[in-house]
Amino acid sequence: MSLLSVRDLTVSFPTSDGVVRAVRGLSFDVEAGQTLGIVGETGSGKSVSALSLLGLNPGADISGSAVFEGTELLALRQDKLRRVRGAEIAMIFQDPLSSLHPYYRVGWQICEAIRTHRRTSREEAMRQAVELLRMVSIPQPERRVHAFPHELSGGMRQRAMIAMALALRPKLLIADEPTTALDATVQAQLMELLGGMQRELGMAMIVITHDLGLVATVADSVLVMYAGRGAERADYRAIFRSPHHPYTRGLLASIPGAAGSGGRLVPIVGQPPSLIRIPSGCAFHPRCPFAMDVCVRDQPPFVPVRGGEGHLSACWLPPDAVGVDAAADAARQRFVEGRRGPAIARLRAAISGARAGGGVAHG
Ligand SMILES: Nc1ncnc2c1ncn2[C@@H]1O[C@H](COP(=O)(O)OP(=O)(O)OP(=O)(O)O)[C@@H](O)[C@H]1O
Ligand code: SF4
Ligand SMILES: [Mg+2]
Numbered sequence: 001m002s003l004l005s006v007r008d009l010t011v012s013f014p015t016s017d018g019v020v021r022a023v024r025g026l027s028f029d030v031e032a033g034q035t036l037g038i039v040g041e042t043g044s045g046k047s048v049s050a051l052s053l054l055g056l057n058p059g060a061d062i063s064g065s066a067v068f069e070g071t072e073l074l075a076l077r078q079d080k081l082r083r084v085r086g087a088e089i090a091m092i093f094q095d096p097l098s099s100l101h102p103y104y105r106v107g108w109q110i111c112e113a114i115r116t117h118r119r120t121s122r123e124e125a126m127r128q129a130v131e132l133l134r135m136v137s138i139p140q141p142e143r144r145v146h147a148f149p150h151e152l153s154g155g156m157r158q159r160a161m162i163a164m165a166l167a168l169r170p171k172l173l174i175a176d177e178p179t180t181a182l183d184a185t186v187q188a189q190l191m192e193l194l195g196g197m198q199r200e201l202g203m204a205m206i207v208i209t210h211d212l213g214l215v216a217t218v219a220d221s222v223l224v225m226y227a228g229r230g231a232e233r234a235d236y237r238a239i240f241r242s243p244h245h246p247y248t249r250g251l252l253a254s255i256p257g258a259a260g261s262g263g264r265l266v267p268i269v270g271q272p273p274s275l276i277r278i279p280s281g282c283a284f285h286p287r288c289p290f291a292m293d294v295c296v297r298d299q300p301p302f303v304p305v306r307g308g309e310g311h312l313s314a315c316w317l318p319p320d321a322v323g324v325d326a327a328a329d330a331a332r333q334r335f336v337e338g339r340r341g342p343a344i345a346r347l348r349a350a351i352s353g354a355r356a357g358g359g360v361a362h363g
Contacts, residue, residue, distance in 0.1 A: 001070075002029035003204050004053075004172060009064035011045070011052050011228075018276040022048040024228040025064070027302070030172065035198060035205040037215030037236070039251065040225035041272045046208045047094060049225075050174050054091060055081040068172070087117045090165035091174040092158075099161055100149040106133075106160045107145030113167045132163035136193060155186040162194065169201055176208045191217045212248075213255045216240060221310075224248045227273055227283035230302055234311040242322035244305040244313035246288045246332075252324060282315065286351060290317060290332050292339035296347060 011023040023045040030036050038046050051057045053066050053073055066073040068089065076084065085091075093099045101109060110132060111125035120128070126145070133141035136159040149157055158178060165173055175194060179187040191207075195218045198205045207218055215222055215236065222239040224232045224247060232245040243249050250268035270287040273279055279286055285295040294316050302312045305319040321332050 003032040003069060004030040005065070005067045006049075006053070007065045007067075009049060009052065009066060010062070011048050011057060012061045013059060014061070015276075020275045021278060022060075022228055022275055023052070024278075026225070026228070026230055028223050028230065028233065030204050030206060031220075032171070032204055033198075033202050034220045035195075035207060035218050037219030037222045038206060038208045038225060039210065039212050039215055039222060040231075041210055041268075043272050043275065044225040045228040045275075046210075046225055047176055050091065050176055050206065050208060053174075054085050054089060083117070086113060086170070087168045088170055089172045089174065090168065090170040092161050092165050092176060092178050094177045099164070100157060102149055105146050105148055106152070110145075110160075110164050110167055113164050117168055128167070129163075132167055133160065135166070135197070136160070136163045138163070155182055155190065158182065158186075158190055159193070162190075162197070166197060166201065170203060172204045172206070173198070174206045174208070177210070178207070179209075179214070187214065188217070194218060212239075212251045224251065227278055228275060229283065230312075230314060231284070232311075232313045232315075233302070235308055238308040238311050241324070242307040242311075243324060244307055244311070244317065244319075244322045245284075245315045246290050246317070247284050248313075249324065249329075250287075286347065290336045291344055291347065292316060292336050293341045293343040294339065296343040 007027045009023055009026040013020040013022060026045070026049055028036065040046055048057060052060065052062050055076070055078060062074060064074065068084070073081070073084065100106065107126060107129045110129035111122060114120055114125045114128060130141045130145050133144055138144050138156060138159050144152070149160070152160060178194065179190050182190065191214060194205065194207070207215060209215055219236045222234060222236050223230055224239070224245065226247050232239065232243060232248045239248060240252065243252060247268070253266040254268060268287060273283055281297050282288070282295040282300050285291040288295065300314045300316050302314045303319070305311050305313045305322060307322045317332055318335055321335060322328065
């Protein structure tokens with residue numbers, strides 16, 4: 001049994017502009033001691049999915065199931081969820097200043113995190129705080145434990161947040177964009193640190209990022225999200241060597257120097273859709289170079305494809321249309337010819353009209 005099993009998670013926010021359908025039937029599993037990378041462009045529903053598991057999305061309509069060690073998280077009362085948060089499942093938030101309080105010293109905040117869940121004397125908690133700061137490679141932890149968050153550099157603050165998240169030795173750590181806003185060297189160091197901590201503590205991890213290149217360094221498996229849904233899910237090797245979904249293919253081509261980019265950086269054309277007006281059928285169809293009429297009409301289900309065991313893709317291309325090289329793209333192209341009819345002609349006309357008029361029409 002998986003440590004965490006999420007099935008058909010659906011999250012929407014009623015707003016004055018309409019209903020924001022942030023997550024639409026998302027399913028995934030996290031195995032004990034393993035790392036799942038969740039990847040997607042901005043607004044694809046990564047953070048909302050994670051926050052929903054921990055009851056941190058006030059005002060949202062949530063349905064589906066999220067079973068953690070046999071307990072349905074989505075049905076837990078707030079007081080029980082508070083016990084799970086931190087002690088069983090810890091989260092590193094996208095913005096370090098949102099979880100480190102500016103007015104309190106770092107060590108005090110770690111002590112409080114420990115003492116909220118465990119009966120521990122203040123002295124013992126402080127000793128553990130120093131140890132945790134040492135574990136995340138903060139130099140002079142005996143001194144830094146007395147620092148205020150603003151006295152630490154961005155990288156140090158992220159390390160302090162990791163220390164706080166690890167304070168209770170959670171079974172699952174969710175790290176939401178743990179390294180954005182940091183320079184590339186610090187990013188790499190932090191990812192290495194997280195990977196090391198994960199192995200040392202035997203915990204499972206969900207690493208959320210828009211950077212497919214970054215997950216390669218830590219993830220065992222990868223879930224690619226687009227417009228609130230799973231687009232592709234596979235072992236990390238299969239994602240990099242034999243992607244099936246054209247969106248994953250596009251993400252890979254936009255990593256400079258990655259296989260399939262042909263040495264060039266090829267960004268995906270267009271923008272992610274509004275989650276109030278989501279395109280019909282496959283939500284990626286207005287941006288997809290392989291879109292067919294069926295894509296405009298019907299939403300593709302997650303089905304197994306030929307990239308390796310457990311490799312799933314939500315795309316109408318045939319199951320063997322995998323790979324990043326020119327031959328694989330040519331095979332995809334041959335398949336779509338003859339499957340393009342009036343719907344695609346209308347779509348192309350709408351897109352070129354919108355470009356000429358400065359707007360983009362969907363669906
Ligand atoms: N409280 C809210 N009310 C209304 N809409 C919301 C709310 N929280 C999130 N959203 C919307 O839900 C969608 C998904 O947001 P989410 O934060 O999960 O994206 P993300 O994939 O984490 O993106 P990023 O990479 O920018 O962090 C976005 O369109 C966002 O504007
Ligand atoms: S279902 Fe169609 S539009 Fe969607 S990714 Fe596959 S080929 Fe492209
Ligand atoms: Mg986010």
